Amino acid sequence: MAGRRIAGGPGVGGTTGQKFARKDVAAKVAGLVSYSGDTQGAGMLHARLVRSLYPHARITEIAIAAAQALPGVAAVLTARDVPCNVLAEDPSGTGGGVFTQPVLASTEVRYVGEPLAVVVAASPVLADAAAQLVKVTYEPLPAVFDPGLALADDAPPIHPGGNLCVQWHVNKGNVEEVLAQAPVVIQREYATQFVDHAYLEPEAGSAWLEADGVIVIRAATQVIEHYRRLAGMLNLPHSRVRLIAPYVGGGFGGKEDMTVEPYLALAAFHTRRPVRMVWSRQESLQARPKRHPMRFQYTVAASRDGKLEAVDINILADAGAYALLTPRVLFAAAVVASGPYRVLAARVVARAGYTHNVPSSAFRGFGAMQAAVAYEQIMDELAETLGMDPLELRRKNFLQRGDELATGERVETAVWLPETLNAVQAALGPEPQPSRPGLLVGRGYAMNMQPYGRTVWFGDQAAVWMGLENDGSFHLRAGVTDVGGGQAAVLGQIAAEVLGVLPEAVTVHFGDSALTPLTGGTFATRQLYMSGNAAVRAAESLRERIQRVAATLCGGDAKTVVIESQGVRTARGSARWHEVAAAARQAGVALEVLETFFAESGPGYDNRRGTAARTFPDFTYGCHGCDVEIDPETGQVQILQYVASHDVGRAINPLSVEGQIQGGVAQGIGYALTEEVLFHEGQCLNGTLAQYLIPAAADLPPIRALILESGEGKGPLNARGIGEPAISPVAPAVANAVARALGGARVRSLPITGEKVVDTLFER
Amino acid sequence: MSSTAWLRPRTAAEVTMALGLPGARILAGGTDLVPNRTWELDTGTTWVGIGAVPGTREVRCDAAGRWEVGAAVTLAEVLAHPQLGRHYPLWMEAMRAVATPEIRTQATVGGNLCVDTRCRFRNQPPIWRSGLIPCFKSGGDRCYAAPASRLCVAMLVSDSAPVLMAMGAEAAVAGPFARWIALADLYSGDGDRHLTLNPGEWVRAIRLPAKPPLGAFRKWRPRATMDFPEVDVAVSVDCDEEPRVVRIVVSAVGPVPVRATSAETLLESGPWTSERLAEAADRARAAVHPYDNGQLRVWGRQRAVHGLVLDALRQVASAVVEKGAQA
Numbered sequence A: 001m002a003g004r005r006i007a008g009g010p011g012v013g014g015t016t017g018q019k020f021a022r023k024d025v026a027a028k029v030a031g032l033v034s035y036s037g038d039t040q041g042a043g044m045l046h047a048r049l050v051r052s053l054y055p056h057a058r059i060t061e062i063a064i065a066a067a068q069a070l071p072g073v074a075a076v077l078t079a080r081d082v083p084c085n086v087l088a089e090d091p092s093g094t095g096g097g098v099f100t101q102p103v104l105a106s107t108e109v110r111y112v113g114e115p116l117a118v119v120v121a122a123s124p125v126l127a128d129a130a131a132q133l134v135k136v137t138y139e140p141l142p143a144v145f146d147p148g149l150a151l152a153d154d155a156p157p158i159h160p161g162g163n164l165c166v167q168w169h170v171n172k173g174n175v176e177e178v179l180a181q182a183p184v185v186i187q188r189e190y191a192t193q194f195v196d197h198a199y200l201e202p203e204a205g206s207a208w209l210e211a212d213g214v215i216v217i218r219a220a221t222q223v224i225e226h227y228r229r230l231a232g233m234l235n236l237p238h239s240r241v242r243l244i245a246p247y248v249g250g251g252f253g254g255k256e257d258m259t260v261e262p263y264l265a266l267a268a269f270h271t272r273r274p275v276r277m278v279w280s281r282q283e284s285l286q287a288r289p290k291r292h293p294m295r296f297q298y299t300v301a302a303s304r305d306g307k308l309e310a311v312d313i314n315i316l317a318d319a320g321a322y323a324l325l326t327p328r329v330l331f332a333a334a335v336v337a338s339g340p341y342r343v344l345a346a347r348v349v350a351r352a353g354y355t356h357n358v359p360s361s362a363f364r365g366f367g368a369m370q371a372a373v374a375y376e377q378i379m380d381e382l383a384e385t386l387g388m389d390p391l392e393l394r395r396k397n398f399l400q401r402g403d404e405l406a407t408g409e410r411v412e413t414a415v416w417l418p419e420t421l422n423a424v425q426a427a428l429g430p431e432p433q434p435s436r437p438g439l440l441v442g443r444g445y446a447m448n449m450q451p452y453g454r455t456v457w458f459g460d461q462a463a464v465w466m467g468l469e470n471d472g473s474f475h476l477r478a479g480v481t482d483v484g485g486g487q488a489a490v491l492g493q494i495a496a497e498v499l500g501v502l503p504e505a506v507t508v509h510f511g512d513s514a515l516t517p518l519t520g521g522t523f524a525t526r527q528l529y530m531s532g533n534a535a536v537r538a539a540e541s542l543r544e545r546i547q548r549v550a551a552t553l554c555g556g557d558a559k560t561v562v563i564e565s566q567g568v569r570t571a572r573g574s575a576r577w578h579e580v581a582a583a584a585r586q587a588g589v590a591l592e593v594l595e596t597f598f599a600e601s602g603p604g605y606d607n608r609r610g611t612a613a614r615t616f617p618d619f620t621y622g623c624h625g626c627d628v629e630i631d632p633e634t635g636q637v638q639i640l641q642y643v644a645s646h647d648v649g650r651a652i653n654p655l656s657v658e659g660q661i662q663g664g665v666a667q668g669i670g671y672a673l674t675e676e677v678l679f680h681e682g683q684c685l686n687g688t689l690a691q692y693l694i695p696a697a698a699d700l701p702p703i704r705a706l707i708l709e710s711g712e713g714k715g716p717l718n719a720r721g722i723g724e725p726a727i728s729p730v731a732p733a734v735a736n737a738v739a740r741a742l743g744g745a746r747v748r749s750l751p752i753t754g755e756k757v758v759d760t761l762f763e764r
Numbered sequence B: 001m002s003s004t005a006w007l008r009p010r011t012a013a014e015v016t017m018a019l020g021l022p023g024a025r026i027l028a029g030g031t032d033l034v035p036n037r038t039w040e041l042d043t044g045t046t047w048v049g050i051g052a053v054p055g056t057r058e059v060r061c062d063a064a065g066r067w068e069v070g071a072a073v074t075l076a077e078v079l080a081h082p083q084l085g086r087h088y089p090l091w092m093e094a095m096r097a098v099a100t101p102e103i104r105t106q107a108t109v110g111g112n113l114c115v116d117t118r119c120r121f122r123n124q125p126p127i128w129r130s131g132l133i134p135c136f137k138s139g140g141d142r143c144y145a146a147p148a149s150r151l152c153v154a155m156l157v158s159d160s161a162p163v164l165m166a167m168g169a170e171a172a173v174a175g176p177f178a179r180w181i182a183l184a185d186l187y188s189g190d191g192d193r194h195l196t197l198n199p200g201e202w203v204r205a206i207r208l209p210a211k212p213p214l215g216a217f218r219k220w221r222p223r224a225t226m227d228f229p230e231v232d233v234a235v236s237v238d239c240d241e242e243p244r245v246v247r248i249v250v251s252a253v254g255p256v257p258v259r260a261t262s263a264e265t266l267l268e269s270g271p272w273t274s275e276r277l278a279e280a281a282d283r284a285r286a287a288v289h290p291y292d293n294g295q296l297r298v299w300g301r302q303r304a305v306h307g308l309v310l311d312a313l314r315q316v317a318s319a320v321v322e323k324g325a326q327a
């Protein structure tokens, strides 16, 4: 197993690299945290959405009089009441296209559950009753639910520009030529499904109007920067809308697009009273964006001794009715489609088609995860064709520092693929044995590479403010949203490390678009990278000021000033914090700083040629392995043990890293085995958690997280992102283990249900 | 939204009277009734508690050594009881398989036997159902799970029912004509009105045999906890009788637990060789026809019956050998 290699941190000690339970964790376990839905107040109104019952229909009338007449109803709002009823976005950031979506549909609906009206009433029960009184007259139109069919010539158009939402190209070398000459070529297809984020906290929030006319929305969101879009919707100056995100009870990408925010803002704007909105689990399962189902066609060419020569890849995703973040998700899938392997030639075409399904958008793993389902299964299938050990095949082709990716960019940082694989292999131990005769067992592995940070052409930035109180306590202000991963707490820890104080000395104020400097949303595993680096800078610059003041106060060289809990010390003397503060005031030095971190930026993607100098700032690499046992009578798959290893550059709080890995694996197991939001003509068939099967504690095997630290990441203190990387290899690792157990028979579509396993066994 | 009255009568007679009120239902642990109310599947307007009636929360053993358990005793209390576990390990297995620990602290023995039947086309949010023309159980004229059927075929999901049937347990029916009935006689065969209880009747207690047969229980569900059964199998054998009394009960495949009589006959006499056990499992599979109203597909559930019965029979067979060796 690879040793711990830790780059020296810039600080003088502290807790970095040590496991400790964050403050917010204890408060959450004790039920002390006030989440977005927890605001209740006298006179508060309750809002409900009226949603479309049809996947595609013309709306001829929305009759609201009966609902309005119900006593206790404060407002019934339709498209007419939205000052600017379009949300517009250029999600790829390359000028590739601006996509629009109405806040409330008025003339046409494109998916079941699309919002049509907001009903605001004195109680949730009244709001429900009033919502039922809103009479919508539909003229059903032909609908299409399959992206392949949607892209056919005779498909009903979903948007004026046609049904192709996005098409990305990645090109390297001459694929045709290599394929024609390659000694071994295999071709396979894989498919993934709709899944839901299924977080504990539903979409929820409240909104009110301040006396100065500012609309405040306090909601479960990953992105407080949406306040600008809300202001646009209301035709207000940006400065008149404030979005606050308290601790979020799970996001996973599901709260990256707006959910309740626009409706709350509208309701408060019109009623001028506080309003609360909470979506039910059914609304959430039916109508909130899902993970993109994707279909993969892989053609892979190799030499007889197992050198990858070319990959030819077609990806088709279901974008659903609106684009949302589809272009970005597909881009991530396209960039990593050939996996963490060297290839001479590559051709990737990644397309997404609109359908009348619920829109697909961000979900932890963000396209790169679906790609891993394909690239890691085909590695096993190629090994089988070659008669080679699948791990040996991987080792032969592992990407290394300095290599060129399919996009043409170079890998600059450490690639610890062999190290993570070795660690997992060693930890899994001897091959599994069936627990009773008749059961089938197998072991499977999967590697992955997952980008962290936004694509370089976004010119990403994040700002952090830090200040010192005269009692020696520190404030850190950052507009991060904390979705449960400790995104806020870690900033305090990083700052404490840099300053050389205990983490308790730093209090983090977060998630307020008006009062905390903006850091950008919590998505794309960017938060640690971006605001973490900003926190390093802020803490460094504050430290430098403190040292300067201390040196004049105590004498000695500023660089040698040591910061302690009571005050500062130099070789010549010491001073207490209030003395430092007084001296700073006198010297006209403000002990507060605002620092901005700018991510590495670069030119846009050349989609015509299919190349880029750089796409994402960096990648996180890892390996997962597991043992499964299958009952051939029921097909049910049980995971016996699970080991996951990632090079996280540097583990700032290993307990949080482990938590991310454990959670990623648990969520990934659901993706692999049981979870699928089933739609029939756009209508969700399993709209309750009794039917949408997320794994329960009793279903999960022991999960071991092996954290490796190469000391080479682009995040603060050389850390790499781990939020998304931890979920991506799970499904292919399980799929490979199942295929092993079934003697090579393979279920090529997720989830690998008992039924599919039995079907596959029968086909053989 | 209409309000609901909650009555807590103190005698059995008062319960019977209260059940005569329009829209009256027994509210026991409420772990089935309350969710059904939330989903607008149950529209009862009067809830009648039975826990205040003497005896309904009692566990006692009669002179003949038969244990009687009151209908309002919770599943957690059954599982924690110092004696019941020793006498009726099979029943305990089924109790432990019900729902989750949280639900078991609330759910009752009577409620578990009377729990409403379930169906994929009905146990859905109101908005989902609003898209369908009502089926039998929703007051309509058709069945989506079994289009040719003239009755609702929603599934009985009680985990205790098949086990208690296999054990030969009885239920005490309270009402104008109080009586003991064999457990199998509690179920009507119609998934819409799935109990044979007449208006005003209710289950007061269950009675378990003094000498329970050896048995085995298997529950198949998508996840290792929480889920309702997709197939339940309970098998028992009493070797003290001649010929042996064999009971093979398959449940959660329709509105009543099914006895696989042809498989039982095969095993009543003759040796239990592995071939004959497999033959019995085949016969059990042929005896049941799950409908398309579960979480999993029909043929997969039917196929699973074979493996589950075989597995249960093997366990019973080795228990018999063990017992024989000891005797």
Ligand SMILES: Cc1cc2nc3c(=O)[nH]c(=O)nc-3n(C[C@H](O)[C@H](O)[C@H](O)COP(=O)(O)OP(=O)(O)OC[C@H]3O[C@@H](n4cnc5c(N)ncnc54)[C@H](O)[C@@H]3O)c2cc1C
Pocket (backbone or CB within 6 Å): A690, B025, B026, B027, B028, B029, B030, B031, B032, B033, B034, B035, B050, B071, B097, B098, B099, B100, B103, B106, B107, B108, B109, B110, B111, B112, B113, B114, B115, B116, B157, B158, B159, B160, B201, B202, B203, B204, B226, B227, B228, B229
């Ligand atoms: C998440 C979840 C999972 C579940 N999983 C399972 C499972 O795996 N297996 C399973 O069997 N059940 C399961 N259930 C259903 C239910 O929790 C149990 O069946 C439970 O035992 C019902 O008991 P109760 O006392 O709560 O019944 P209640 O909800 O109080 O009553 C259920 C029904 O029986 C009637 N009733 C109750 N007592 C009597 C009586 N004495 N006489 C006549 N009628 C009566 C009521 O009127 C009502 O119609 C689950 C429920 C949930 C919410």
Ligand code: SF4
Pocket (backbone or CB within 6 Å): B118, B119, B120, B121, B122, B135, B136, B137, B138, B142, B143, B144, B145, B146, B151, B152, B153, B154, B191, B192, B293
């Ligand atoms: S079994 Fe048939 S009648 Fe009964 S609830 Fe289901 S669809 Fe309705």
